[in-house]
Amino acid sequence: MFCCKQLRLYRFQQFSTFRWCSQVFDQIEKESRRKIKISLFQDALKQAEEFKVKEEFIRFTLCDVNSQSQLIEAAVPANVLYSAIAKTYNLEFSLVERLYGEINSMNNFEDVFNAHNKSTSIQFSSLFQKIQEIFELSGGGCEEQKEVLVKDLLSLCSSAQEVKYLIRFLKKRMRIGLSTQSVSSLLDESERKRLLGYQSGSGDLQIGIPIQPQLAKSFQKENKEEEITMEKIKKKFLNDDLGGCYFEYKYDGERLQVHYTNGEVKLFGRSLEEKTKQFKELSNQLKDYFHNNKFDDVILDCEMICYDKGEILPFQEMQNKTYENSVYLSLVCFDILYHNKQILLNKTYSQRLQIYNSILKPITNQRQVISHIISHRFKNESEMDRFYKQALIDGLEGIMIKRDAVYSPGSRNDWLKIKKEKDIDLVVLGGYYGQGKRQQWLGSFLLGIYENGRLHPIAKIGTGFSDQKLEELTKRYMSKPSCSCPQHLVGFKDQPHVWFSQNDVWEVTYDTVSASPLYPAQNSQLNTGISVRFPRFKRERPDKTIEQSGPIQDLLEEYFKVQRKEFF
DNA sequence: AATGTCTGCCCC
């Protein structure tokens, strides 16, 4: 008996410390096989449960404190974190900043840390409690207080490894190759609701708790000249089985999941955040609508758009109007997950379509609080092709093609989105150090465009590179002498870490042109700068000179066309 | 009170 008690006590000390937690993370991070990662986490979860820190352990893994009061800024601001690190270990702020608080990349951090070595590690539960205290701070002067508390936390760490994972937590990037999907798969439905805030959709359904929205994958062109043809779509996505598919317009708004029961409405965003209060006016209008139309209970999947005088506003303008005046906000419903006490997730799309069509009016160019999207059953390829071209003429983002399948929360497999992509040649001006797996490379670049004899910043770019390409580009530009900031860009707000002395031309793909408060490229016709939405690297263009970039007139013209509602 | 800077399971 006595032995048993001793053993339990011993295990308690071993398992509930922060040292235990950081060792688990280290093990999971080093393991590349996802199955093994998950089983390692599962074992740790059992231990955490035994020592009553399961919830804290999960929240720590997902970098989520869930401090009930939704009002607070969740993260410790980067500069507060860096300052706390610098002061605790007597390092230069600029060094910490330069390495983005990644102690992995600090030379000899072990040596630096040795002075702080401790034999005993803090209990995981008390560490988590201290973290919560930090996250509950808000209001004037809270950043100073946060810094003090972060310094305390750092000094409580007993090993460099603990420091590493504490910093990652505070930066909200644990990056051990295991995140919400894997954690979710190990939880039961009630834990999922409580800890992750959503339900899986399997089994019972509770109205008022969001379901992961189904997503779409995008059709990607293989080269610039390639035309998007329905033939190719068939080959890539639908696998010769177009017959049962539906296609519809893709509206460029904001995803909203609507829940209605017992006379109350709740709204959820794409990331499952509750939006009811944010769109209060709309919520009230919906409540009246459902009440007046004798709805009992329902869950709808919608796109929120914004009308002005019978016209749908572009995305950027919708964002501007969203908070100050929701009078024009409107929902386009494109799916139904629950109706009249019936779960509809396992019905096929054609069945769900029939239901939402029967209870809502179709979308028109007059504003209605909520209306249903017009969905077309596939007849032939040329009809779908015409529909896609018409979508662009009508100023929409593109089209969606949907298999006649059940609703699969989180899946991207059954819906395909087709949008118009554009390409432009831009000039690389400088680079920014990367983070995480890119910490030894440049992780993104500043791009410019030639205008009036000078290069003006117009966008940053950080995706579209293979690892190999990024390494090659980093070596190339870092091995050349960097230059100082060009005279005319001294006031630019987002200075690159390295200005390049050699400016090459890159081909960049983007979706649309946007008005920009940050990027100065413009001309006299416009009192704002412009940039591009969704920029991605396509290839280098060594055959082009900087004068051949752009031209910016093309982008401006595209912007003005959208303003004038002239599409193609 | 006005302006500047930074952040977000933000929205896309």
Add this chain to the structure above:
DNA sequence: ATTCTGC
């Protein structure tokens, strides 16, 4: 949002 990567 887009894209790449290892499994």
Add this chain to the structure above:
DNA sequence: GCAGAATGGGCAGACATT
């Protein structure tokens, strides 16, 4: 195909600074 982890523009809101 999935899940994870890099990265984009730009908005409102929260804080700090002046």
